[in-house]
Amino acid sequence: MKILIIEDEKTLSDAIVEYLDGEGHLCEVVYTFEEAVEKIELYQYDCMVVDINLPDGSGLDLIRLIKKRSITVGIIIVSARNSLDNRIEGLEIGADHYLTKPFHLAELNAHLKSIHRRISFNGSNELILNEIKLIPEEHRAFVLDKELVLTKKEYELLLFFISNKNKIITKAGLAEHLWGDHMDAADSYDFIYTHIKNLRRELLKKGCRDYIKTIYGLGYKFDIT
């Protein structure tokens, strides 16, 4: 997938690129509004990560421009401003997601993956990873064609793991993905453990290999290597 990252903070965009690189994406980075407009006019991208506050313009204007030219591209907004207005406006003018800084790279990656699935197969795809098969729009998961009995949270957990396979996912990142801002991270660690225990048990029961590794004190890793 070809991704354009528009983020004026170089260190942050570097980090994003580095994280996404391992996923087989082709990432390009621009730091200003002007550069972004230039790139959009010249090349075609599958997805864009847009910062709202750019030194020479607003990311929202950029999105408006894209929509005006009817360019089909998945858009994820990253912004330091956690205001509902910006969020609503961003989503209304055609962005797919709105992430507030600071965000977890795993979260960004999961959203990119979901956009990717949507645009590449019109959403009616199956996600296959070795013996695991997911049908995202039906929220169903299979191992060796046997359906897994999962709760909503466990299903989300599995999807998040698969989106970020071979990566260490922190407990805080998991908590935020599963419960949003409402749950304070520390409160939710015990439930993460419970959900992971249940998910692993269900996977093993249906004959899946044990991919979920616990990284002591940090989080988990869906290790398929």
Place this chain on the structure above:
Amino acid sequence: MRLLTKTTLNLLSISLFIYLFGVIAFYYSLRIQVDSNVNNEMGKRKNSIVRQMEEAHSSVSQPPNRNEMVIVTPVDKAIPKDRYADTLIFNKEEQRYQLFRQLGFSEIVNKQPYYIQIYKSLEETDRLIVSIITTMTVLVILLIITLLIVNRYSSRLVWKVFYDTVEKVNRYDLNTHEEFTLQDSDVKEFADLNRVLLTMTERIKNDYLNLKEYTENASHEIQTPLAIINSKLELLLQSGEMSEKQYKALADAYEASIRLSKYNSTLILLAKIENKQFPESKNVSPETIINALLENLDDLIRSKKLEVLKQLLPDVTLRMNPYLAEMLIVNLVKNAVRHNVKCGKLVVELSETFLRISNTGPDLRVDKNLLFKRFYKSSSSPESLGLGLAIVQKICALYGFEVGYEFEGKMHCMTVNFTQNKFGTITNNGTV
């Protein structure tokens, strides 16, 4: 004590003191005057009596005046000096003592020494003095009363500006963004006071706004570096070349930076509520928010084995900002879940006039007012930010809701009363 009362009392006590002193002095000076007059008169009388005695062979006719009396006694030896004195004489007719001035002297008439006493009544003069003093007293009291009334009235007029200023300063609130104006005064002191106050409030307001702007900017600017720290730490985690010890250190740093960003965004939220940056209002259904939230918190609720009791009146709507409505309810419910005990109760009651969220818990021995302070934490949950109830209070203050806490039958109850402003409307300029 009010200044007016104080000055009035001072004036009154001093003038009364001076008046009392004056009356006594006046009385005595009058007395001395009268006495010397009487003495003078009696001196003249003495001469006439002597003359009369010389002519009429030692006899004296009593004066026709009832106020005067002459007693002539033959004596063996003349006393050389005249003697003046005051004396009381019993009046048989009126059955009382009367004050008389007495002059006693000796005179040799026809070679026979006599002791002659002249008595002159002082009743008349006394009466005169008393009536003079009384008239004066009445006059002075009238004068003082008039003065006091006039003083009070004029003072009240003059001090009106001052009281107005005090009232306005008292009501002044930096957060309301209201223009601070004071009444003009033609009294120099008050005009000075108002001028100084205006400059001072202007300066304070500017300092406050600068500080607030600085904090807000700082908070916003902090988000980006925090995002960098977080993402770099996350990348570092993926490198996979670290010992367990290094992982642990990294995990701690990662968690701390997430915590920091949560603090930061919460403080930004508080500042935004204070700045009334959530102007748009919609009809929101607390019931929907509560149900969604309880579902989201299901894991937490189940792990604590909490019994959830919902008494939600259907179709209750509040007109307020949807995001703030959610923040209000989320913080209250989260608070009630977090501070609950294992197998405790969580009661959510909603009616048209109030929202009450109660949870089981040990008796909190804390100051109720402290509960809503920023960064106030109970020792039982060191992980919480300590900002939840501060947000609740700010939101309630914005919409004119009343939030209260009480401990009742082992339940901690947080009640939000909508009654003060039932529809939660917010006017266009943002003031409630």
